[in-house]
Each structure stands twice: as C-alpha cells, then as structure tokens.
Amino acid sequence: MLPTAELTLDGALAIPVAGLDDGIKKMGPMLNVTRTWNAVCSVAGMRRAIALSLDYARKRVVFGAPLSEKALHVDTLAGLQAEQMGAFLLAFRVVELLGREEAGVADDHEVRLGRLLTPIAKLTTARQAVATASEALESFGGAGYVEDTGLPRLLRDAQVLSIWEGTTNVLSLDVLRVLGQGSGAFQAFESEIRHCLEKAESADAAREAKVALDAVAHAGRWLEAALAEGRDATEAGARRLALTLGRAMELARLVEHGAWLLEAKGDPRGIAAARRVARNGVDLIVDLHALDESRALVGDGALIRSGGDAHGMHIAHVERRR
Ligand SMILES: Cc1cc2nc3c(=O)[nH]c(=O)nc-3n(C[C@H](O)[C@H](O)[C@H](O)COP(=O)(O)OP(=O)(O)OC[C@H]3O[C@@H](n4cnc5c(N)ncnc54)[C@H](O)[C@@H]3O)c2cc1C
Structure with missing residues (x-):
C-alpha cells in the first residue's frame, strides 16, 4: 500500500515547483x-x-x-x-x-x-x-x-x-466533466469499443459484442437526455453511467483478447470470461431518475419507523437529533 501520513509544515521553506496558480490543473x-x-x-x-x-x-x-x-x-x-x-x-x-x-x-x-x-x-x-x-x-x-x-x-x-x-x-462526476467538455472523448471511447469487437463474430462472441455495443449506445442516449433535463438529473445517474462504460469496455477487451487467445492458442478462457461478464450485467443505466423518490428515501424523517413490520421483524427506531 501507498505510504501515507499527515504532515504539519510549520514555518517550513517551500519553493513553488509550478507557480502558485492552477494547482488542481497542474496536479x-x-x-x-x-x-x-x-x-x-x-x-x-x-x-x-x-x-x-x-x-x-x-x-x-x-x-x-x-x-x-x-x-x-x-x-x-x-x-x-x-x-x-x-x-x-x-x-x-x-x-x-x-x-x-x-x-x-x-x-x-x-x-x-x-x-x-x-x-x-x-x-x-x-x-x-x-x-x-x-x-x-x-x-x-x-x-x-x-x-x-x-x-x-x-x-x-x-x-x-x-x-x-x-x-x-467523485470520479463519476469527473467522467461527466470529461464527457461534457465536447472533447471527442465519447467518440474515442466508441471507436475503441468497435475496434475491440472486430473479431467477435469469428470467435462466436457476437452476442457479447452486442451487449457491449448496446450498453454504450444506451449510455450515449441517456447522457444526451440527462444533460437536457439538467444538472441534478445528470449527476444522479453519473455512477451508473461510468460503471456501464467501464463494464462495456471490459467486455469488449475480453472479446478482443478472447478471440486472440482462441486463434493463437486454442484457449477458450477469454471468450468464457466475456460470456460470464456479459451475463453478470453490463448496462446499469436506468432511464427513470426518480430523484424525488431518492430524496424521499434519504430526506428528513425518512429513517426509520419504530415497531414491527408485517413479518414481525423489529425495525430499529432511530431518533433524528435536531
Ligand atoms: C488510508 C488513506 C490514505 C490517504 N492518503 C492520502 C494522501 O496521502 N494524500 C491525500 O491528499 N489524501 C489522502 N487520503 C484522502 C483521500 O483521498 C480522501 O479520503 C478521499 O478523496 C475522500 O475524500 P473525503 O475523505 O474528504 O470524503 P468526502 O469528500 O467527504 O466524501 C464523503 C462521501 O461523499 C461523496 N461525495 C463527495 N462529494 C460528492 C459530490 N459532489 N457528489 C456526490 N457524492 C459526493 C463521496 O463519494 C463519499 O462517499 C487518504 C485516505 C485514506 C483513507
């Protein structure tokens, strides 16, 4: 693990290595x-x-x-x-x-x-x-x-x-930031996915390729709709968007690697892994943001009713301290 420590620099001499402005950008x-x-x-x-x-x-x-x-x-x-x-x-x-x-x-x-x-x-x-x-x-x-x-x-x-x-x-919001900059990052992502899937058919992985492509297409459509709806709607779905893109890329890379493994070594494990990841789930995006429902679930007074529920289970009563 990375060594870590909290340091207090009291009166220490510091030499700016990259000026005093734009710290985050320089980091x-x-x-x-x-x-x-x-x-x-x-x-x-x-x-x-x-x-x-x-x-x-x-x-x-x-x-x-x-x-x-x-x-x-x-x-x-x-x-x-x-x-x-x-x-x-x-x-x-x-x-x-x-x-x-x-x-x-x-x-x-x-x-x-x-x-x-x-x-x-x-x-x-x-x-x-x-x-x-x-x-x-x-x-x-x-x-x-x-x-x-x-x-x-x-x-x-x-x-x-x-x-x-x-x-x-926090990283999901960073992904949103990159996608919102209009820097062509999403297009680069899509073209990478398509490149990875070029040999899917010959490796009998057309179904897995479709799972990856459908997920990315869904992500693109969702992002466009969410951006039109506003900041809260976009942020609320940012984690599902980022994880969907991550899983789609993993699946596409597994198909690419699996096709090579099969062709070069007769080894079916890469394609088997692709099938498994596809089945485990790739597209996590939900079209309905239900932000009001989310707020109701975690808002004031939401936690937690006292007493037993219909199955006789006891639900702890948590008093909100005001
Ligand atoms: C073992 C360890 C070693 C570390 N070492 C270092 C180090 O060497 N140097 C260093 O600089 N830091 C270090 N850190 C700090 C680490 O980077 C931070 O703890 C981490 O970035 C989270 O920040 P935070 O603790 O302030 O949490 P917070 O920012 O308070 O986050 C709390 C929760 O809120 C969520 N959240 C925050 N902002 C938003 C938002 N806008 N929208 C939605 N959700 C949000 C987060 O996802 C998180 O779940 C270390 C941490 C640990 C645990």
Whole structure:
C-alpha cells in the first residue's frame, strides 16, 4: 500500500515547483498516475484473493469431496475469475495509454481516450476489487472472518481502493466533466469499443459484442437526455453511467483478447470470461431518475419507523437529533 501520513509544515521553506496558480490543473498528470496505479492494485488484489480461494478450494473437503469439485463453488469462483480478467484488461489498457502519453508518442485518439478511461478504470476496478475480496472471504467460510488468518485484511485493503484517489462518486462526476467538455472523448471511447469487437463474430462472441455495443449506445442516449433535463438529473445517474462504460469496455477487451487467445492458442478462457461478464450485467443505466423518490428515501424523517413490520421483524427506531 501507498505510504501515507499527515504532515504539519510549520514555518517550513517551500519553493513553488509550478507557480502558485492552477494547482488542481497542474496536479492532473500526477492524478492520472495514481489512479492508474490504483487500478493496477485493484487487479492485483483480486488476483491474490482468487489465488488463495482456489488453493483453499482444492484442500477443503466438504460432503466427501474437495470444494473444487462442487459445481456451485466452481461457478462462484469462475464468476470472480471472469471479473478479474476483465478488470486486468481494462487497467492495462490505461497503463498502455499512460505510457504512450508520457513517452510523447500518443496520438489524438489515445490522449482523448486516456483522459476518459483513467477515472473509469479506477472506479470500475475498485468496485470489483471490493466485491471480489468480500466473496473470496466468504469462500473460506468462517475462517474468512477470523482476523488471525490474515484474510480480513484482503477486504480492508480492497476497501480503500474505492475511497482514496477519488471516491466512486467523485470520479463519476469527473467522467461527466470529461464527457461534457465536447472533447471527442465519447467518440474515442466508441471507436475503441468497435475496434475491440472486430473479431467477435469469428470467435462466436457476437452476442457479447452486442451487449457491449448496446450498453454504450444506451449510455450515449441517456447522457444526451440527462444533460437536457439538467444538472441534478445528470449527476444522479453519473455512477451508473461510468460503471456501464467501464463494464462495456471490459467486455469488449475480453472479446478482443478472447478471440486472440482462441486463434493463437486454442484457449477458450477469454471468450468464457466475456460470456460470464456479459451475463453478470453490463448496462446499469436506468432511464427513470426518480430523484424525488431518492430524496424521499434519504430526506428528513425518512429513517426509520419504530415497531414491527408485517413479518414481525423489529425495525430499529432511530431518533433524528435536531
Ligand atoms: C488510508 C488513506 C490514505 C490517504 N492518503 C492520502 C494522501 O496521502 N494524500 C491525500 O491528499 N489524501 C489522502 N487520503 C484522502 C483521500 O483521498 C480522501 O479520503 C478521499 O478523496 C475522500 O475524500 P473525503 O475523505 O474528504 O470524503 P468526502 O469528500 O467527504 O466524501 C464523503 C462521501 O461523499 C461523496 N461525495 C463527495 N462529494 C460528492 C459530490 N459532489 N457528489 C456526490 N457524492 C459526493 C463521496 O463519494 C463519499 O462517499 C487518504 C485516505 C485514506 C483513507
């Protein structure tokens, strides 16, 4: 993990390295590096958690057979593996784009794509890392909860990945900002997706390609309608928009990589992962913003009625302190 500390600089001499204005703007390149680094950490954390789960599954015997032979357990771990493969391909496309930009060899398409894909990759892979760590802990049963095993740390270390370097919401707003600048970032994104899907048909992944393309088209239509509706409507859906774009790019990259794996090595795992990610869900956008309903759910007096509900369950009474 990144070393971190709170420093108080009292009377220290400071030499401005880039003037005294436009601090946030000048920090931009540094944020691209740390957000890319974050995505790589997410992928690495997922990989580690899955490796431990797979190892345990081969050793733990339940009802007469190792967990690795139990269909439901295999299905559960396969879902994690597919998500990790998608996250890897998204994160390392951003690594490539960053490297090309730093080396001064990125073309226009790559610069525009990198600006949009960096926050998308950071927020998408971080959410995947948290979900994967949680499921990996569960795959150990009770041991996953016990501090001495070292396993709970996987979840704690994953959780920070969606918080620092910009939370999911803050980065979703950054994605909106990039898309709203009219800089051609969305067009660069669409053309990247189409490029990734060129060999989908020959790899028997036309259905998965359609899932990715439909999701991106839906995102474009939603954004246009939301921008016309106003700022609140757009912001309310920003996280679903950003995650949909992230998952669509992961799926497209899985199809591209899977087609290559199949052709070059006869290995079906890439396409299998694409099918799995497509089934797990890509398009998260909802057309109805229902902002009034959201406000009602979290507004004053919304939490929480006292007493039992129809099923006799007790709902805690929380007094709002005024
Ligand atoms: C272990 C650790 C190490 C860190 N190290 C460093 C470091 O070395 N250097 C450094 O500068 N910082 C560091 N940070 C700080 C970190 O970057 C911030 O905690 C993070 O960016 C979130 O900011 P915040 O804590 O102020 O939360 P807040 O901004 O108060 O956010 C609270 C919640 O509100 C949401 N939110 C905020 N704004 C909006 C909005 N406009 N619309 C919708 N939702 C919104 C957020 O998504 C979040 O869920 C570190 C944090 C941690 C946990």
